[in-house]
Amino acid sequence: MTKPIIQFKHVQKRFGDNIIIPDLNFTVNQGEFVTILGSSGSGKTTTLKMINGLWQPSAGEILIDGQQISKLDQVKLRRHMGYVVQQIGLFPHMTIAENIAVVPKMLQWSHSKIDRRVKELLELVRLEPGVYANRYPQQLSGGQQQRVGVARALATNPPYVLFDEPFGALDALTRSELQQEIKRIHESLADKTFMFVTHDINEALFLGQRVMVMHKGQIIQFASPEVLVRHPATPFVEELLGTVQQNENLWRHQHD
Amino acid sequence: MIEQICRYFQTNSGQYWQYIGQHITLTLVTLAISMVIALPLGYLGSRNKVVANFCVAFAQVLRIIPSLALLFLLIPFIGTGIIPALIALVVLALPPLLVNTILGFNEVSPLYKEVGTALGMNSQQLRRQIEVPLALPYILNGVKLAMVEIIASATLATYIGAGGLGTLIFTGLGLYDMTYVVIGAVSVAILSLLAMTSFDYLIRKVQKHDETNYSI
Numbered sequence: 001m002t003k004p005i006i007q008f009k010h011v012q013k014r015f016g017d018n019i020i021i022p023d024l025n026f027t028v029n030q031g032e033f034v035t036i037l038g039s040s041g042s043g044k045t046t047t048l049k050m051i052n053g054l055w056q057p058s059a060g061e062i063l064i065d066g067q068q069i070s071k072l073d074q075v076k077l078r079r080h081m082g083y084v085v086q087q088i089g090l091f092p093h094m095t096i097a098e099n100i101a102v103v104p105k106m107l108q109w110s111h112s113k114i115d116r117r118v119k120e121l122l123e124l125v126r127l128e129p130g131v132y133a134n135r136y137p138q139q140l141s142g143g144q145q146q147r148v149g150v151a152r153a154l155a156t157n158p159p160y161v162l163f164d165e166p167f168g169a170l171d172a173l174t175r176s177e178l179q180q181e182i183k184r185i186h187e188s189l190a191d192k193t194f195m196f197v198t199h200d201i202n203e204a205l206f207l208g209q210r211v212m213v214m215h216k217g218q219i220i221q222f223a224s225p226e227v228l229v230r231h232p233a234t235p236f237v238e239e240l241l242g243t244v245q246q247n248e249n250l251w252r253h254q255h256d
Numbered sequence: 257m258i259e260q261i262c263r264y265f266q267t268n269s270g271q272y273w274q275y276i277g278q279h280i281t282l283t284l285v286t287l288a289i290s291m292v293i294a295l296p297l298g299y300l301g302s303r304n305k306v307v308a309n310f311c312v313a314f315a316q317v318l319r320i321i322p323s324l325a326l327l328f329l330l331i332p333f334i335g336t337g338i339i340p341a342l343i344a345l346v347v348l349a350l351p352p353l354l355v356n357t358i359l360g361f362n363e364v365s366p367l368y369k370e371v372g373t374a375l376g377m378n379s380q381q382l383r384r385q386i387e388v389p390l391a392l393p394y395i396l397n398g399v400k401l402a403m404v405e406i407i408a409s410a411t412l413a414t415y416i417g418a419g420g421l422g423t424l425i426f427t428g429l430g431l432y433d434m435t436y437v438v439i440g441a442v443s444v445a446i447l448s449l450l451a452m453t454s455f456d457y458l459i460r461k462v463q464k465h466d467e468t469n470y471s472i
Contacts, residue, residue, distance in 0.1 A: 052374055079376030089371035093389045093465050102385070103375050136465040152375075 002029040004066075005193050006051060006160070011060035013046055013217075020046050021217035024060070030159075033186050033194045035208030037201060037240075043217035044197045048162050051195060052081045064160075079103055082153030082161035086168040088145045090137035090152070096122070097133040100152045107156060121151040124185065143174035150182065154189075163196040167203070175203075183207055201244055205229070213237055260435040272424075276443065279420035282413065283406045283447075286342055290349035290402060295395065298357025308358055315351030323348055323409040327416055341410075341418030348409050349402040356398025360391030393463050400455035407448045411440070421447075 006028040013021040021043045028034050038044040049055045050062060053074035062069040064077065090099050097118045104114045122129040125147040137145055146166060153161050163182075167175045183206070186194050198204050204211050205225040213220040213228070213236075221233035232238040265272065301308040321329075327344045334340040364387050372386045414422025421440045428436025 054370065054374055075376050075378050077376075078374055081374075081376075083371065083374040085367070085371060085374075087367050089367050091368060091372075091386060091390075095465075102377075106376060106381065138465060 004028070005030040005032075005064070006195070007063040008047075008050075009061050009063070011050065011057045011062060013043070013050065013055065014058040019217070024217070024219065026212065026219060026222060028193060028195065030193055031191045033183075033196065033207060033209045034212060035196045035198055035204040035210075036212045036214060037198060037204040037208075038214035039199055041216075042214040044199075044214050045164055046217075047214070048164055048195060048197050051160075052078050052083060052162055079106060079156065080158045080160070082155075082158045084146070084149045084153045084161070084163045084166040086165040088137075088142070088149045088166075088169075090145055090148055092137055095134050095136055096127075096140070096148050099137065099148060100155050102152065103155050117155065121154060122148075124154070125151045125181065127151075141174075143170055143178065146170060146178060147181075150178075150185070154185070157189075159191065160193045160195070163194065165197055165199065168199070179203060179206060201240055213240070257435065257438070261439060264435060264439060272439070275419065275421050275423055275440075276447075278418075279407070279410055279422075279444075279447065282338075282341065282345070282410050282418060282420055283403065286345040286349055286406050286410075287399070287403055289342065290346045290353055291399065293346070294350050294353035294398075295357055298354050298395075298398075299361055301354065301358040302361030311354045311358060315355050318347065318351050323405075324412050324415075327409075327412055331416060336416040338418050341413035341416055344416075345406050345409055345413060349406050352401035352405060353395075353398045356394050356401070357391070360394025360398075361387060363394060364390045389462075393459050396455060396459045396462065400452060400459070403451045403455065404448050407444060407451060411444050 004027045008024045008026050011021060011024040012019065013024075024043075024047065036044045036047060046055065050057050051064070051069075053069055056070070064072065069077070090096075091102070094102070097115075100118045100121055101114045104117060109117070118133060119129045122132060127144060127147055132140070132144070132148075137148070140148065149166065153163075167178050170178065182194075182196075186192060196204075196207055198207075205228070208225060210222060210224050211228050212222045213233075215236055221228060221237050223231075223233075228237065229241060232241060297307065297311065301311045318326075323344075326347065327341070330340055330344050334343060368386050368390065369382060372382045377385065410418070410420050411422035411425060414420055414426055421444050424436045424440030424443075428434060428438075428440065
């Protein structure tokens, strides 16, 4: 049943003399929800951007569904890979409906099919289509905008969706609401592979079926949240988990 | 004075509209030519530092030279008449167009380009769907400034034989007849004002997504 869908083999990434990622190896299976956890500079975003070819690896190979990414038509590949970023990046001159329709239009779907899909997606991310479809991004709150960002990423029903700290800039309430939505969406869509970059350990543990802990361009541990919590591989992971308890102690203590 | 102005329109309205026609034609032809030159060059300038530096330097030098001086400086090289006037006016219209086109494309956030690329746009789709629409308000602003510049300078182009409303003004000055000067000057002012307000309207229209601009 498990089918490897994204594979990194001895991938290295350099910017000039600066080696961001020395040697990265991992396999993600079809339908998995993988979170990549790391602090800034750990190479997590670099890893994500190599999956959809925004950045090319300096050495090694990346396989998508068994095929080398360097030999694929990457423009075509990206149309079947959703992408959500922290800064949301909705195009300000397009309405919500037009933003969601960007990729379907490039794939030359019919008007009626696009309209149907836009409506369906807005309902999926719980935005009333009648109210929001013809608004401009600026007229929406940050949380609503990111819902549209998620809808746009899912527009063509892509088998892969990449998230680059999508909820990093949102307030705590909106954030936890959207985390639950994204989990629900992943569960409701069969066989979709989600790769989700975050620096928030709670988010990583809550969302990921497996969590990839990265530090200085290397994978420290790649395991399910349960294993991670029970058997942290290194003192670094232990320390990372420790911060959660510390935080909790901090506010519990203050409100006693 | 008002009486004389009325008399002018009663007897010479044909001639008046001819001047207006010449003036507008000269302006539009100049604008079209300078846009064909400046828009692609400005786009290149937004991607290439060398082109951008050249354009900006060129624009600055032109800003120092008064329009009238430029018109006369060109006479020894290209003589007088419509063509030299066109060349001079195009040269005057280029700086605002170039500078604003470069600015417009540079103002497009790299985020939108990255997201566009990540959604599977090729460079042509990126240009047409993202870069040009987002740069458009700046480009239109450049067109507006160029147009006002041309309308004003076209008055001076009369001196090298291009016709237009300048004829009225210079005739009036020659005959010490203020009627002609007032008619000519007011007409030029109205043309400029019309051009400016219609472009402001257009710019607001293409920026309808940006609510913050309504407050201005």
